[in-house]
Amino acid sequence: MSKFKEWLSERVEEELEDYDKLSVEDRVISVGVIMVFPLILFYLIAHQVLSTGFFTATFGILEMILLYGSLIFWIVTCTVLLLEFKDLSRNIDSFGGLGFCAVSFFWFFLVFPFDFAHFADALPEVFRFLLQWISNEFAWVLLVLGFILILFLAVFSGLQRVMVRKELVSRKK
Numbered sequence: 001m002s003k004f005k006e007w008l009s010e011r012v013e014e015e016l017e018d019y020d021k022l023s024v025e026d027r028v029i030s031v032g033v034i035m036v037f038p039l040i041l042f043y044l045i046a047h048q049v050l051s052t053g054f055f056t057a058t059f060g061i062l063e064m065i066l067l068y069g070s071l072i073f074w075i076v077t078c079t080v081l082l083l084e085f086k087d088l089s090r091n092i093d094s095f096g097g098l099g100f101c102a103v104s105f106f107w108f109f110l111v112f113p114f115d116f117a118h119f120a121d122a123l124p125e126v127f128r129f130l131l132q133w134i135s136n137e138f139a140w141v142l143l144v145l146g147f148i149l150i151l152f153l154a155v156f157s158g159l160q161r162v163m164v165r166k167e168l169v170s171r172k173k
Helices: 002-017 024-050 061-082 086-111 116-122 125-130 136-172
Strands: none
Touching: 002 136, 024 061, 024 116, 061 086, 086 136, 116 125, 116 136
């Protein structure tokens, strides 16, 4: 446990070194999310509007809120970050957003309201080969791995934010 505490303390120190600066890595990731996630969002909406069969009968209002809400959350968080509100973005991310996404992934794991045999159906015929190889089993494994990763990030981010806040308060005294 002391190795984890030491590792976490190092991450807190790194965060405090550039507390008010937005790293190049943060900028690149944020721009990437802002460019790619709306495309994913529109692709999923196309499945729903076109009734391709990708969403099963168990895909209801709750699942819509969880799926689209997670994507919109990431877009909003990255936009806030790029607008130089790093602290606000980190707080939203750490104390809500990641938890929301973890709950979403867990719910999708339980319900799995998708049929990946139809995942490519919203694409023009010539491009369908790009996504036809994704099976339900493969998507399920990615969902489980994503849940584990996001849950870890939610816990880590929350702990880091609390430790950063404590250190900032102690430095002001």
